[in-house]
Amino acid sequence: MNEVVKDWANVIVRAAIIIMILFFFLWPVKLEGSSMDPTLNDGDIICMSRFFVQMGWYEKGDIIVFQYNDSGKEKTVLKRIVATEGDHIRLLPDGSVEINGKILEEDYIDEPTKGIVDMTIPQGTVFVLGDNRDLSYDSRQMGVISCDDLTGKAVFRWFPISELSCF
Incomplete structure (x- = not known):
């Protein structure tokens, strides 16, 4: 009986370790x-x-996950960091994004960035934009995001199950 308890304890400890690794990484x-x-x-x-x-291992260009309270409903949101604390960001009339006087190279977007932004990013915050700028609700509307609200950094992408095929 004692051997069975040890085996079960071993399985439970290993499962807990795997869950913790998955939860954090x-x-x-x-x-x-x-x-x-x-x-x-x-x-x-x-x-x-x-x-x-x-x-604190995230930087400009990273896709991050954060919680956003939208009219009392908590939402999980994914956006790209384009500016971090201390950066000066401007959205220019031609649709480009300027960070600290330099135009941001964004080969991942298809349309210009619309809006009026001319600000220095406060300490402990980031400025985020979606890659689909015409449809994205991001820092242009919700303001800067507190680094305390960041819950994760995207490390890789899976495709939806419906797109996976063995053939």
Whole structure:
């Protein structure tokens, strides 16, 4: 009987370790909506790392996950960081994004960035934009995002189950 208890305890400890690793390093999140097209599509599943965010290992260009309170309803949101604390960001009339006086090279977007933004990013915050700028609700509307609200950094993408095929 004692051997059975040891075996079960061993299985439970190993399962707990696997769950903790997944929770901090490779937690799946399903994308809903088209604000990150063409980089990520509606229904794509990304794996995010909570550990990278907790360690502060994110930078401009990274796709991050954060919680946003939209009219009392908590939403999980994925966007791209385009500016971090201390950066000066301007949206120019020609649709380009200027960070600290330099035009941001964005080969992942298909249309110009509309809006009026001319600000320095406050300490402890990031400025985020969706890749599908015409349809994205992002820092142009919701303001800067507190780094404390970041819950993960996208580390890789899976395709929806419906697109996987063995043939």
